[in-house]
Amino acid sequence: MLFRKKCLFMALIFIAGSAGASFIAFRNAGTTEHPVQIMSSGPVKPDNSLLTHRIIMTDQHYGLTSDAEVQAALSNSQFVLSEIKKQCSSTRNTGQFLQCANNILGEHFSYQETALASAGYSRKISDCDLNVYLLLDAAKLLNRQINIVHAPGHAFIAYTDENGLPQFWETIEPDNHGQPAQLWTSAYAKTLHPFFYTPQPENKVEDIYRLFISDKLSDNERTRLLSVLDETLHDNPLYLSAYYGNKKDINREDVNHLLYLLQKDTYSFDKKIIAARYFNANKDYQRAESLLNAIPKHQCTVKCLEEKAKYSIKHKIFYHIANNSNYKSEHVIEDAAESIWGNILMLLVSVSILIISLCRKEIAEKYNNYHRRRIHHFKR
Numbered sequence: 001m002l003f004r005k006k007c008l009f010m011a012l013i014f015i016a017g018s019a020g021a022s023f024i025a026f027r028n029a030g031t032t033e034h035p036v037q038i039m040s041s042g043p044v045k046p047d048n049s050l051l052t053h054r055i056i057m058t059d060q061h062y063g064l065t066s067d068a069e070v071q072a073a074l075s076n077s078q079f080v081l082s083e084i085k086k087q088c089s090s091t092r093n094t095g096q097f098l099q100c101a102n103n104i105l106g107e108h109f110s111y112q113e114t115a116l117a118s119a120g121y122s123r124k125i126s127d128c129d130l131n132v133y134l135l136l137d138a139a140k141l142l143n144r145q146i147n148i149v150h151a152p153g154h155a156f157i158a159y160t161d162e163n164g165l166p167q168f169w170e171t172i173e174p175d176n177h178g179q180p181a182q183l184w185t186s187a188y189a190k191t192l193h194p195f196f197y198t199p200q201p202e203n204k205v206e207d208i209y210r211l212f213i214s215d216k217l218s219d220n221e222r223t224r225l226l227s228v229l230d231e232t233l234h235d236n237p238l239y240l241s242a243y244y245g246n247k248k249d250i251n252r253e254d255v256n257h258l259l260y261l262l263q264k265d266t267y268s269f270d271k272k273i274i275a276a277r278y279f280n281a282n283k284d285y286q287r288a289e290s291l292l293n294a295i296p297k298h299q300c301t302v303k304c305l306e307e308k309a310k311y312s313i314k315h316k317i318f319y320h321i322a323n324n325s326n327y328k329s330e331h332v333i334e335d336a337a338e339s340i341w342g343n344i345l346m347l348l349v350s351v352s353i354l355i356i357s358l359c360r361k362e363i364a365e366k367y368n369n370y371h372r373r374r375i376h377h378f379k380r
Helices: 002-028 051-061 067-088 094-108 117-122 128-141 202-212 219-233 237-246 252-261 269-281 285-293 302-308 313-324 330-379
Strands: 147-151 154-160 166-170
Touching (some): 051 067, 051 128, 067 094, 067 117, 094 154, 094 166, 128 154, 128 202, 147 202, 202 219, 202 237, 219 237, 237 269, 269 285, 302 313, 302 330
Antiparallel strands (some): 154 166
């Protein structure tokens, strides 16, 4: 009897411990830190003919990086470019060049999203944008003509093949080694705005990069930067998202313009969130919900969840999780929650079976004892 009570007590502790461990995992999962690493020895001076170096120095200009990161980023990008120049100079066409160059890039840099070029290159990690910047430099060194192309939330490469046909190159798949892009797949978000899926000249790349890092700046610096970028990017959908995102007081006229812009820039979740924030502030929760539900769950991150939390208890919980863990999107949080509750349910079922088994044994023993006493009584 005492043994069974101990078993039951341990089983309950196991459930509580497993549930607690699941929620601790929920809070702490996904933390990966890469140290600064330098591929070659000796200091490297920035080469202003290289796009990658100019972008790294942009980070330094705005005080977003350390001297150690800058030096490692310059060194590592220079090392990879020299390896590409050495190994890919004999390729016969642009497609072969891109495969050769991307293979070398993938050998030295692993894929991970990163906001700053200096942080990525210095840690031997890169994402779609950083890959394209490196390959643009490599192509220029070997007299190959390629261009950057943007899709919503993504960047890849366009070039013209030896038959004069337009081709597209994906840099991050497989495993950061590159392959021909398959634009018909769901990996490439579709939108009507002509900026997307149109090859862009290199002179726009640096302005768009400064746009990407503008949210890292102080309010005053960001406002000044957006004012400067208005000259070259005033009709760019990425610029317009940043402009309205930076505006302090959004009024009905601004919202009408955002809704007008969304007729072409159909995928823009930034514009949807800004408009939804206005509707939430004016207690028009139905229109806010309509806009936010149009954002794919994997793109509904902290700002999106913050607005959904204003009319949904479930999303209040999701917003709290996103703010206090490394689960940053609604899709990831839902998957993790289903997994955790699935594990807890399995544990509850297992322990229920154990309790039933113990109870059945207890009942059987009591019945047998009673039966033996009755037999003994009759014999007497």
